[in-house]
Amino acid sequence: MEFDDKVPIYLQIKQVIYHEMVTGKLKPGEQLPAVRQLALDLTVNVNTVQRALGTMIAEGFLVSQRGRGNFVTEDQPKIATLKQQLVQEQLATVYHELHALNLSDDEIITSVQRYVQQRGNQDDSHLND
């Protein structure tokens, strides 16, 4: 996997797993691939995987069973809350950054609308294939 070399890999791994939990690609109680397998999949060292998983275990999002494997928490509300947190983080970041670029509240909203609309038009172009 390709990583952004501007942010620590273990944080990017956490982000990937968070997203898979939130989108349901990883379901509550589901077993994760073995750490050694994850290391291969992500083309990264086992220690780096372990560092990511270790913090997520400490946070209660994963449950570790020595000799068996790592599992997604069964706590579904916790996962729902996680999604809210991740969304909120993103919103706070854009808002802060666009405000720092002197965009007003209205300009922020309309710029997002325009961006989404443009993305949509791009997708439409594929219909001509």
Add this chain to the structure above:
Amino acid sequence: MEFDDKVPIYLQIKQVIYHEMVTGKLKPGEQLPAVRQLALDLTVNVNTVQRALGTMIAEGFLVSQRGRGNFVTEDQPKIATLKQQLVQEQLATVYHELHALNLSDDEIITSVQRYVQQRGNQDDSHLND
């Protein structure tokens, strides 16, 4: 100044200066504080400042005159384009991330609207001081 220890300081310094150029706090042709002064202001090493400025000079946003100082480019259209780029980056990032969290286009727009609205209400509360 406080930095996010998850992203290199010299990149954060670039971001600050970019923002000051875009918002007009630093005007075209204006002289920047001396590198040693900037290092003091940002509570950072001179070399780190130099690393940030060096790349911005290479990018053409700053002009360096040995023995005199560093100056913002006189090229106003270049600065206008910079703002567009920075805004676009932010929009691309949120869109990508929120989509990865399974939000639809409409949900992305409405979530931004709700967020801005909530921020507005928070600000109103200060009027009661």
Add this chain to the structure above:
DNA sequence: CCTAGTGTTCTATTTAACTATTACAATATA
């Protein structure tokens, strides 16, 4: 000419992230 204030460059250290490798601990299963 000299000095102070600029930008620029260099070397040496420290620290955090990552890698590589090995070993250990617990579980499941043949």
Add this chain to the structure above:
DNA sequence: TATATTGTAATAGTTAAATAGAACACTAGG
């Protein structure tokens, strides 16, 4: 009871970012 598979931990080495400190190069002004 072995053996394979799992998570966990420890040690050692590499790299990039940042710091500290010194030196060099150019400009302006007394």
